[in-house]
């Protein structure tokens with residue numbers, strides 16, 4: 757999964773306005789690859805990954821010996837950080853698992869310092885219709901928001917929306933039409949729509 761996320765995540769991560777010494781939180785960090793990448797390229801001061809799965813957090817900790825990066829088990833809706841204490845927040849393919857996403861945005865707004873950013877990247881969203889069926893295989897409710905809903909929710913929580921766009925996955929191999937249907941895709945058009953047309957929706961909030 758991480759490999760496929762990386763196809764688009766790396767473009768979004770490259771846009772994060774991180775500066776030396778910054779503290780970055782990765783919300784729903786999974787294996788922790790984003791913080792490892794930011795430490796390698798962005799010279800951030802501290803990276804904290806938060807994940808609801810103890811196994812994920814444990815594995816993420818095992819993938820690095822960098823003492824400036826740590827991993828916590830916890831839920832999005834109660835962030836164990838002081839007000840104004842985090843410089844930037846990253847989240848890839850995780851935010852829509854929040855059971856009260858508006859409360860999570862308010863909590864993010866609280867922990868981010870003025871000028872801090874929330875980079876929220878999702879592949880599961882309304883316009884990307886071929887992702888909707890994922891809900892059938894996941895045991896928890898997933899928030900199926902469209903682009904406008906993301907912008908509205910960010911603003912309602914007190915963020916400015918600095919940018920929003922979709923980042924296509926140009927790296928995933930899409931076979932020729934006669935190879936379809938495959939195990940995962942009915943037709944080449946559906947796969948093109950999912951990866952090349954829509955890819956990842958990135959919404960960036962800035963704390964005033």
Ligand SMILES: C[S@@+](CC[C@H](N)C(=O)[O-])C[C@H]1O[C@@H](n2cnc3c(N)ncnc32)[C@H](O)[C@@H]1O
Pocket residue numbers: 757758761783784785786787806807808809812830831832833847848849850853854855
């Ligand atoms: C699809 S994975 C994405 C992981 C990683 N960000 C990536 O790009 O590969 C979603 C992650 O969010 C975590 N997660 C889901 N709901 C959560 C919640 N309410 N609080 C904390 N973590 C949560 C899951 O445990 C999982 O590791």
